Amino acid sequence: xxxxxxxxxxxxxxxxxxxxxxxxxxxxxxxxxxxxxxxxxxxxxxxxxxxxxxxxxxxxxxxxxxxxxxxxxxxxxxxxxxxxxxxxxxxxxxxxxxxxxxxxxxxxxxxxxxxxxxxxxxxxxxxxxxxxxxxxxxxxxxxxxxxxxxxxxxxxxxxxxxxxxxxxxxxxxxxxxxxxxxxxxxxxxxxxxxxxxxxxxxxxxxxxxxxxxxxxxxxxxxxxxxxxxxxxxxxxxxxxxxx
Amino acid sequence: xxxxxxxxxxxxxxxxxxxxxxxxxxxxxxxxxxxxxxxxxxxxxxxxxxxxxxxxxxxxxxxxxxxxxxxxxxxxxxxxxxxxxxxxxxxxxxxxxxxxxxxxxxxxxxxxxxxxxxxxxxxxxxxxxxxxxxxxxxxxxxxxxxxxxxxxxxxxxxxxxxxxxxxxxxxxxxxxxxxxxxxxxxxxxxxxxxxxxxxxxxxxxxxxxxxxxxxxxxxxxxxxxxxxxxxxxxxxxxxxxxx
DNA sequence: CTTGTTCACTGAACAGTGTTCATGCTAGAA
DNA sequence: TTCTAGCATGAACACTGTTCAGTGAACAAG
Numbered sequence: 001x002x003x004x005x006x007x008x009x010x011x012x013x014x015x016x017x018x019x020x021x022x023x024x025x026x027x028x029x030x031x032x033x034x035x036x037x038x039x040x041x042x043x044x045x046x047x048x049x050x051x052x053x054x055x056x057x058x059x060x061x062x063x064x065x066x067x068x069x070x071x072x073x074x075x076x077x078x079x080x081x082x083x084x085x086x087x088x089x090x091x092x093x094x095x096x097x098x099x100x101x102x103x104x105x106x107x108x109x110x111x112x113x114x115x116x117x118x119x120x121x122x123x124x125x126x127x128x129x130x131x132x133x134x135x136x137x138x139x140x141x142x143x144x145x146x147x148x149x150x151x152x153x154x155x156x157x158x159x160x161x162x163x164x165x166x167x168x169x170x171x172x173x174x175x176x177x178x179x180x181x182x183x184x185x186x187x188x189x190x191x192x193x194x195x196x197x198x199x200x201x202x203x204x205x206x207x208x209x210x211x212x213x214x215x216x217x218x219x220x221x222x223x224x225x226x227x228x229x230x231x232x233x234x235x236x237x238x239x240x241x242x243x
Numbered sequence: 244x245x246x247x248x249x250x251x252x253x254x255x256x257x258x259x260x261x262x263x264x265x266x267x268x269x270x271x272x273x274x275x276x277x278x279x280x281x282x283x284x285x286x287x288x289x290x291x292x293x294x295x296x297x298x299x300x301x302x303x304x305x306x307x308x309x310x311x312x313x314x315x316x317x318x319x320x321x322x323x324x325x326x327x328x329x330x331x332x333x334x335x336x337x338x339x340x341x342x343x344x345x346x347x348x349x350x351x352x353x354x355x356x357x358x359x360x361x362x363x364x365x366x367x368x369x370x371x372x373x374x375x376x377x378x379x380x381x382x383x384x385x386x387x388x389x390x391x392x393x394x395x396x397x398x399x400x401x402x403x404x405x406x407x408x409x410x411x412x413x414x415x416x417x418x419x420x421x422x423x424x425x426x427x428x429x430x431x432x433x434x435x436x437x438x439x440x441x442x443x444x445x446x447x448x449x450x451x452x453x454x455x456x457x458x459x460x461x462x463x464x465x466x467x468x469x470x471x472x473x474x475x476x477x478x479x480x481x482x483x484x485x486x
Numbered sequence: 487c488t489t490g491t492t493c494a495c496t497g498a499a500c501a502g503t504g505t506t507c508a509t510g511c512t513a514g515a516a
Numbered sequence: 517t518t519c520t521a522g523c524a525t526g527a528a529c530a531c532t533g534t535t536c537a538g539t540g541a542a543c544a545a546g
Contacts, residue, residue, distance in 0.1 A: 024494080025494075025495085047531085047532060047533080048532085048533065048534085049531085049532075049533090057495075057496090058495065058496050058497070059496095059497095059533085059534085060495075060496070060497080060498095060534085060535075060536080061494070061495050061496075063533095063534070063535080064493095064494065064495075068533085068534090069532095069533065069534090117364070120363060120406075120409065121360070121409070121413065123410070123413060123414075123417075130440070130445065130448065131444075131445075133448070134444070134445045134446075134447055134448050137447035137448065137451065138446075138447050141447055141450075147450070147451055147454055148454060148458070148466065149466065149470065150451070151451055151454040151455050151458070152463060152466045152467050152470065153470070155407075155410070155463075155467070156403070156467050156470060156471075159402065159403060159406035159407060159410070160399070160402060160403070160406075162406065163363075163402035163403075163405065163406045164398075164402060166363065166364075167366070167398070167402070170364065170366060171366075174366075197373070201374075201377070202373065202374075202377050203377075203381075204377055204380035204381050204384055205373065205376070205377050205380065207384075207390070208380065208390055208393065208394055211390055211391060211394040212394050215391070215394070220395060220398075223391065223392065223395045224395055224398070224399050226474075227392065227395065227396075227399060227471070227474035227475055227477075227478070228399075228470070228471065228474055229474070230473070230474040230477040230478075231469075231470035231471055231472070231473040231474030231475075231477070232470055232474075234470075234473040234474070234477065235470070235473075267523090268523085268524085290502080290503060290504080291503085291504065291505085292502085292503075292504090300524075300525090301524060301525050301526070302504085302505085302525095302526095303505085303506075303507085303524070303525065303526080303527095304523075304524050304525075306504095306505070306506080307522090307523065307524075311504085311505090312503095312504065312505090
């Protein structure tokens, strides 16, 4: 409805240049650019200058929209939860629901390079995340475990997801420069290293040489998840009528 | 026995100043200084320059003994395990032994400010730690759990210890500037915040308002540990003869 | 058409960072 | 005394996060 909808009148000299069609800088665009830089350059090279350069803008312009590099990290962290919905609690399926939540979390972290490093060092107690935490708690409490355990369960799960993915990402970073054909060779080298340790001093290492390296990350994540959920389940008081 | 034991002869012009009694720079002294700086300044202000300043030495001198800031971090990380002995495995007490290991780990991390942040981002697969890992594995395998689970158990435990202590440390850092008298007030504020949320939208948050904040870190750590160990125990195949 | 104000953005600067390298000093060997 | 080896130095490079006085365009009022 404003006059900007109308074509510019040729006699109107106010705008000789077509008003450089500036896409205004917003928090969203900054976060977007930050992710682009993160994926291309990695955590260590993610700097305010690189983000500004990505947007074709002076560094100081960023600070109008974002207080800090820390605040930028926080915004990136919040992205992890956007569009991730938790189901209504189903007391029969709380274990599977928690596992699904964890798988989602890992997937979200793996979506961007080094994302786990940003996620670590963030406390998930921002009001924005309250609805999310509330729904997670609903699922946990529906299991029937004591509230003391339920309060711990959320943290425990988050710590596992982030910790596991962090370690996973560090291995990925370490071997990303090698071409995949040598991957298998390298892995065999490591397995061999463990296998050829003096068996009298390192009997357990030698015995588990294969297992420590061979298993896929997916399998290992799933196994850790199962250990955790079993531990939680052991706190659920089974009422006599359901069994 | 060298001539430096003798008092300087007044006519000897070679050393007007008493040969500044140089303690030679070593990796050990550098690591020591790094810990001093870490405890005083925190992770974010721990820089090579500060370490050099602490030692009264030029920055570049550090690089003779230490390749990198990363290598310095690695050396600091290795300190965590020095003088920490694991007991011989006792199949009857594996659960308590693992818990003791975890408590030790947390204590070691808490011994230095922000130590968990250094510890995270370190892969514990350096040859120096092999004996340590071996002994941990001995305890885990003595429990009788399948090797696949045992291989995961170590990682899971380490992730928990580091993750928990990292979060713990972040809260400590956040509130360290306040004087302890206002601590209690602040905690009540947070509890109240949760308690006064709209109960129709956040029934679970409101219900657990007290539990989420009140419990001590010691208790929470112990609880998480128990959940984990119970999960592991659920994988131990109980042979018929022992029960 | 002229003013004034607002707003987003710029460029330069400050105080720091990790890391390198030619230079110098010092202690011991010949 | 001279030579040599090794260590430590200071200056430099290429960065970092953050601040702040100033610029220019857009719009509203007089």
